[in-house]
Amino acid sequence: MLPLHAEVINVSGRDKITTIKNAVDIAKDGDTIVVNGGIYKEKNIVIKKKITLLGKNNPVLDGEGTYEILTIKDVAGVVVSGLTFQYSGFSSLKDLAAIKVIDSRQFLITKNTILNTHFAIYIAGCDNFSITYNQIRGVPGNDEQTTGNGIHLWKNSYAKIANNNITGHRDGIYFEFVQHSTITDNYCKSNIRYGLHFMFSNNDEYINNTFEKNGAGVAVMFSNNIHMFKNHFLFNQGESTYGLLLKEINDGIIRDNVFEQNTIGIYLEGTNRIDVTNNKFLRNGYAIRIQASCNNNNVNNNNFFENTFDVATNGSLVLNNFNGNFWDKYDGYDLKRDGVGDVPYRPISLFSMVIENIPVASVFLRSFIVFLLDQSEKIIPSITPENLVDNTPLIKPVKM
Amino acid sequence: MNKIVKYVTIDILKSKVVLTYLLFLFLTCFGIFNLDNNTTKGILSLLNIILFIVPLVSLIYSTIYIFNSGEFIELLVAQPISRKKLITSIYAAVSLSLVTAFIVGAGIPVLIYSPDKIGLLFIITGALLTLIFTSLAFFGSVITRDKAKGIGMAIFIWLFFSILYDGILLLIMFQFSDYPIEKLIIVLSSFNPVDISRILILIHTDYSALMGYSGALFKEFLGSQKGSVVIFAILIVWIIVPTIAAIRKFIRKDF
Amino acid sequence: MIDIKNVNKKFGKLHVLKDISVQIKKSNSVALLGPNASGKTTFIKCLLGMLIPDSGTIEINNQSIKGDYKYRNIIGYMPQIGRYPQNMTIQQVFDMILEIRKTALSSADTELMEAFGLKALFSKRMGTLSGGTTQKVSACLAFLFSPEIIILDEPTAGLDPLSSEILKEKIKHERSKGKIILITSHILSELDELVSEIMYLREGNLVFHSGIEELQHRTGEKSVSKVITSILKTL
Numbered sequence: 001m002l003p004l005h006a007e008v009i010n011v012s013g014r015d016k017i018t019t020i021k022n023a024v025d026i027a028k029d030g031d032t033i034v035v036n037g038g039i040y041k042e043k044n045i046v047i048k049k050k051i052t053l054l055g056k057n058n059p060v061l062d063g064e065g066t067y068e069i070l071t072i073k074d075v076a077g078v079v080v081s082g083l084t085f086q087y088s089g090f091s092s093l094k095d096l097a098a099i100k101v102i103d104s105r106q107f108l109i110t111k112n113t114i115l116n117t118h119f120a121i122y123i124a125g126c127d128n129f130s131i132t133y134n135q136i137r138g139v140p141g142n143d144e145q146t147t148g149n150g151i152h153l154w155k156n157s158y159a160k161i162a163n164n165n166i167t168g169h170r171d172g173i174y175f176e177f178v179q180h181s182t183i184t185d186n187y188c189k190s191n192i193r194y195g196l197h198f199m200f201s202n203n204d205e206y207i208n209n210t211f212e213k214n215g216a217g218v219a220v221m222f223s224n225n226i227h228m229f230k231n232h233f234l235f236n237q238g239e240s241t242y243g244l245l246l247k248e249i250n251d252g253i254i255r256d257n258v259f260e261q262n263t264i265g266i267y268l269e270g271t272n273r274i275d276v277t278n279n280k281f282l283r284n285g286y287a288i289r290i291q292a293s294c295n296n297n298n299v300n301n302n303n304f305f306e307n308t309f310d311v312a313t314n315g316s317l318v319l320n321n322f323n324g325n326f327w328d329k330y331d332g333y334d335l336k337r338d339g340v341g342d343v344p345y346r347p348i349s350l351f352s353m354v355i356e357n358i359p360v361a362s363v364f365l366r367s368f369i370v371f372l373l374d375q376s377e378k379i380i381p382s383i384t385p386e387n388l389v390d391n392t393p394l395i396k397p398v399k400m
Numbered sequence: 401m402n403k404i405v406k407y408v409t410i411d412i413l414k415s416k417v418v419l420t421y422l423l424f425l426f427l428t429c430f431g432i433f434n435l436d437n438n439t440t441k442g443i444l445s446l447l448n449i450i451l452f453i454v455p456l457v458s459l460i461y462s463t464i465y466i467f468n469s470g471e472f473i474e475l476l477v478a479q480p481i482s483r484k485k486l487i488t489s490i491y492a493a494v495s496l497s498l499v500t501a502f503i504v505g506a507g508i509p510v511l512i513y514s515p516d517k518i519g520l521l522f523i524i525t526g527a528l529l530t531l532i533f534t535s536l537a538f539f540g541s542v543i544t545r546d547k548a549k550g551i552g553m554a555i556f557i558w559l560f561f562s563i564l565y566d567g568i569l570l571l572i573m574f575q576f577s578d579y580p581i582e583k584l585i586i587v588l589s590s591f592n593p594v595d596i597s598r599i600l601i602l603i604h605t606d607y608s609a610l611m612g613y614s615g616a617l618f619k620e621f622l623g624s625q626k627g628s629v630v631i632f633a634i635l636i637v638w639i640i641v642p643t644i645a646a647i648r649k650f651i652r653k654d655f
Numbered sequence: 656m657i658d659i660k661n662v663n664k665k666f667g668k669l670h671v672l673k674d675i676s677v678q679i680k681k682s683n684s685v686a687l688l689g690p691n692a693s694g695k696t697t698f699i700k701c702l703l704g705m706l707i708p709d710s711g712t713i714e715i716n717n718q719s720i721k722g723d724y725k726y727r728n729i730i731g732y733m734p735q736i737g738r739y740p741q742n743m744t745i746q747q748v749f750d751m752i753l754e755i756r757k758t759a760l761s762s763a764d765t766e767l768m769e770a771f772g773l774k775a776l777f778s779k780r781m782g783t784l785s786g787g788t789t790q791k792v793s794a795c796l797a798f799l800f801s802p803e804i805i806i807l808d809e810p811t812a813g814l815d816p817l818s819s820e821i822l823k824e825k826i827k828h829e830r831s832k833g834k835i836i837l838i839t840s841h842i843l844s845e846l847d848e849l850v851s852e853i854m855y856l857r858e859g860n861l862v863f864h865s866g867i868e869e870l871q872h873r874t875g876e877k878s879v880s881k882v883i884t885s886i887l888k889t890l
Contacts, residue, residue, distance in 0.1 A: 237606075261606070283441075306441060308607075358573050360582040363589045366444065367598060368452060369566040403754040407740075407747045414742040471738035475793075478703040478734070480727035481755045654666075655705040 012036035035059040043067045055082030063088040068096045078107040088117035097122035119148035130160040138168030149174040171197040194219045219245040226252040234260040242267045268294045277301045300324045303397045310347040318388040326394040334395045345393040348384045350377035408493035425505030433513040455533040459554040462537035467547040474655045487650040495534040525597045532638040538646040561594045593638045600631045662711030671697045673859040684836040686846045689856035695839045731802035735809045737793035741782030768795045770821045786813045804835045843880035
């Protein structure tokens with residue numbers, strides 16, 4: 001049932017209606033509330049109607065460090081756009097957010113600016129919605145315990161998260177029990193834990209995002225069928241820091257991504273049947289670290305350039321396929337002139353195995369003795385896993 | 401600058417060996433920087449070569465020079481000059497020549513391609529390593545009487561600091577990997593001028609962050625301002641102690 | 656005056672100088688003689704401070720030389736084999752020694768230098784010189800500073816006869832000025848007109864040290880070589 005007259009309600013210090021709460025109270029389904037410039041300190045605003053909430057001339061909704069600013073509940077078709085939210089309450093018990101949406105659908109949260117909040121956008125039990133073009137900046141200097149996530153999704157499906165810019169939160173984007181959703185063109189920088197975090201979420205995809213200087217770029221845990229295309233993972237550096245962390249996941253595809261200058265490009269643990277193809281690994285500490293708990297993964301047609309270690313592992317039995325990659329450290333020859341090296345390449349160096357067991361051995365990185373050790377290991381492999389080998393190493397990089 | 405320093409320096413700089421060394425450094429540096437368009441990576445590749453070559457050349461060249469100048473040194477010992485002044489003058493001349501060769505040969509390309517803190521640090525470290533190994537060569541030459549033994553000693557010193565020392569530390573690590581030996585290993589490796597120079601350069605490039613050094617012991621222990629001061633202090637001690645030992649031995653040496 | 660008392664020097668087990676005591680007075684020219692490995696060079700080196708005696712004292716003009724180096728200002732030394740840095744020119748060598756002696760070339764004794772014609776070779780590198788020319792450089796350096804004591808280790812070895820003569824003339828001339836001259840040589844005949852005293856060392860012992868006239872008188876021989884041979888027969 002469509003409303004007969006969709007009205008526009010103006011809110012500002014000069015208008016008849018001075019508070020958003022008041023406007024929400026009198027609005028009917030389908031109305032638009034235009035919030036004009038000014039600071040609005042209205043504690044918690046709750047919307048349960050199909051309303052479009054539009055900001056004009058940069059209105060600021062202030063939670064005074066105490067309240068959840070906007071709550072949307074049990075409704076379809078709400079739009080929140082052009083508003084600035086700041087200083088939500090902080091509570092580790094209640095997960096206070098700038099915008100919280102519960103059990104709703106078909107809503108759009110777009111072009112908002114969210115500053116210094118606990119959670120910025122918190123969505124639970126919703127489906128078919130979009131969160132786009134928001135600028136989200138957390139509280140600088142907070143630690144992992146006291147900061148919430150930028151965009152937090154719990155038990156949702158068919159979500160579209162696009163073109164957001166998220167920085168300074170615990171996780172930039174957090175997915176828990178989220179299905180059939182897409183994450184595209186977002187930029188997650190300097191988040192304390194992960195740029196993007198999947199937990200128990202299946203059949204999602206993230207494409208063309210950039211993850212820079214986060215505690216770790218992306219973590220995918222306990223999730224299946226995740227597609228990861230054309231993302232850029234860069235400068236995720238530090239002790240146990242990854243571009244992409246995979247833990248207990250199955251059947252994903254990692255294609256056309258760039259991993260640049262991460263401490264570890266991809267870390268795989270308990271991971272099965274993942275295809276890693278057409279990716280570029282440039283100047284990482286470790287391009288790929290694959291734990292012994294991983295099976296039947298395929299790492300093919302990737303380019304490895306200038307990584308300190310191309311591949312590292314903690315076990316001696318490797319049941320994964322590493323064929324057909326380009327390794328810049330490969331010094332074999334191609335007499336058959338078919339573009340494939342005639343001698344297999346072993347991407348694991350002895351010294352990476354040493355560091356695996358004795359981390360402090362990294363004082364000897366780039367020392368002469370390490371060079372000698374690695375050379376002797378190349379001639380007579382003794383410690384490095386025998387079957388972690390590229391039998392068809394490429395002579396020229398894969399064109400991308 | 402006294403004339404012994406002046407003329408011995410000129411004598412050495414005219415010799416083909418030092419010129420070859422200079423040229424080798426120069427070409428290697430330009431070659432590496434031209435191969436890698438990334439300067440940090442260039443510096444790191446260069447670091448390996450410098451840590452290998454500088455100690456070796458400083459040790460062998462200084463040792464051979466001292467033994468070849470044996471009679472000349474004898475002549476000077478018979479002159480009215482104190483032995484302390486004599487040996488320090490010769491040390492100054494030899495190290496000055498080698499440092500000059502290093503700074504011209506490696507310094508110019510490095511400053512052209514990497515005119516920043518890392519480049520400067522690299523040059524200072526290389527110069528300090530030259531001084532350290534020249535001073536070790538002097539000590540070795542003063543305590544040995546014949547050339548063959550002296551050169552043997554020089555090669556041993558080089559092998560020891562370049563390979564054996566690290567090998568022993570690695571063995572210790574393997575043997576005691578169940579114990580908390582991190583601090584011990586870092587302290588022990590900082591006693592080796594070659595190791596400490598390598599670590600000094602590495603922690604000042606983004607390489608350390610890349611390798612996950614940052615949160616760990618390295619940055620805390622050695623990466624801070626205080627750590628750099630400690631590292632330079634260690635390097636300077638490595639120059640001073642063998643030099644003083646060499647002077648003391650030289651003063652009492654029979655010619 | 657050189658006053659040496661009870662000097663001992665050992666190299667390991669080898670006792671090279673055994674309790675040597677000797678006095679050499681002004682205006683004396685001493686030939687230091689003895690077979691190979693008798694301790695001649697060791698004796699000279701002790702005097703020059705190149706070797707440090709194990710025991711005993713050495714005084715020059717009543718000053719102990721122990722721990723001192725300035726006393727060498729009054730000593731000129733010509734080594735048996737002089738070797739110099741290959742790429743240094745003759746001029747640079749002179750320059751360097753002149754600076755050590757804090758003397759200008761203008762106030763130095765350049766007689767020998769001129770007699771040898773070294774000035775014309777000043778820009779030559781030491782590495783390019785013949786053995787004889789190198790010896791000339793060494794000889795010039797020994798006389799350059801008009802030292803009170805001149806020590807010459809095999810001075811004429813490697814010199815051509817003409818240059819030997821020039822050097823001998825210079826030695827005689829200096830001796831006549833009242834200087835102490837100490838010469839070792841294997842060629843006894845050339846010492847005839849040069850020396851006033853003979854010191855003879857054997858296996859580290861001072862066998863004798865006497866004036867030449869006394870020795871000539873004792874043996875009835877004239878030339879140094881004959882004097883020595885006949886004394887050695889009597890020992």
